[in-house]
Amino acid sequence: MAARAGTSQATLSAYERGLKSPSLKVASRILAATGHELTLRTYVDWTEHRAPGIDDFSVPDRLWAVAPPMCFATITMMPDLIRGSGRDEWNLLDRAARIGAYEQLIRCGLPHQMIRWIDGGLLVDVWDELDLPDPVRTAWGPAIRAATEAPRDDALRFMGGTSWVAASARIGSTSRLPPPPTASSPTPPHPPRRSRFDPRPPPP
Structure with missing residues (x-):
């Protein structure tokens, strides 16, 4: 985790034991290395x-x-x-x-x-x-x-690969399906299966 957070194991250990306090930027990196994010909490009066x-x-x-x-x-x-x-x-x-x-x-x-x-x-x-x-x-x-009284928003703003966010969620990763085959690149047919009793010589 220290390597993913861009710090040393000794420094991370010092943070864990309360011997040192990370800066806000370093704390954000450490949290990001664990899949979390430093954020603000809403207080309701x-x-x-x-x-x-x-x-x-x-x-x-x-x-x-x-x-x-x-x-x-x-x-x-x-x-x-x-x-x-x-x-x-x-x-x-x-x-x-x-x-x-x-x-x-x-x-x-x-x-x-x-x-x-x-x-x-x-x-x-x-x-x-x-x-x-x-x-x-x-x-x-x-x-x-x-x-x-929500503001107007534009879905097309996010079509260019921009990483968009919600109030309490972020995109971690996105896995996409491979493109389907097209007429210009048809799926190659499976070769015919040969029987063990097929008298023909095997193909070269």
């Missing part, structure tokens, strides 16, 4: 809200992403407090169950529960279908609007 007739609820200042497979986890939490079905297990891979779980989490959940299981993109997808009191929907409105 939460505000507790109170409205007549409903329990206190927490509201984020922005949405966030939950990577697969956690965004499709099956979670066990409080019983269904909204529809009173007694259900307490929610498979987030199922759209209807995800709607029910998001309703429970937004109306009754704690910030550390919401940030673990509610994915911003999936939330936007079901937002209009959620059964939420008006004060809750209004309070979450700015975060939802900020997430859906």
Whole structure:
């Protein structure tokens, strides 16, 4: 790993034992040698809200992403407090169950529960279908609007071999199929198989 990171084994060992601290550039190279990337983490600020007739609820200042497979986890939490079905297990891979779980989490959940299981993109997808009191929907409105005011993008910009990136993913490598045979380069036919009893002499 030291060779891949462009440093010496002794220096890498010193980093591991806490005897030396790498620069940001060197730390990035070491992480790249392990197939990782030094990146920034989004911090979400939460505000507790109170409205007549409903329990206190927490509201984020922005949405966030939950990577697969956690965004499709099956979670066990409080019983269904909204529809009173007694259900307490929610498979987030199922759209209807995800709607029910998001309703429970937004109306009754704690910030550390919401940030673990509610994915911003999936939330936007079901937002209009959620059964939420008006004060809750209004309070979450700015975060939802900020997430859906996406910039325009151009897919053709990335057709020239440019390495494109997403917020939390990079292309590691790309393996391409060989080109299919064309009429100008037909696949050579297989030579006929000879039987062990074929009396003809073998070909030169």
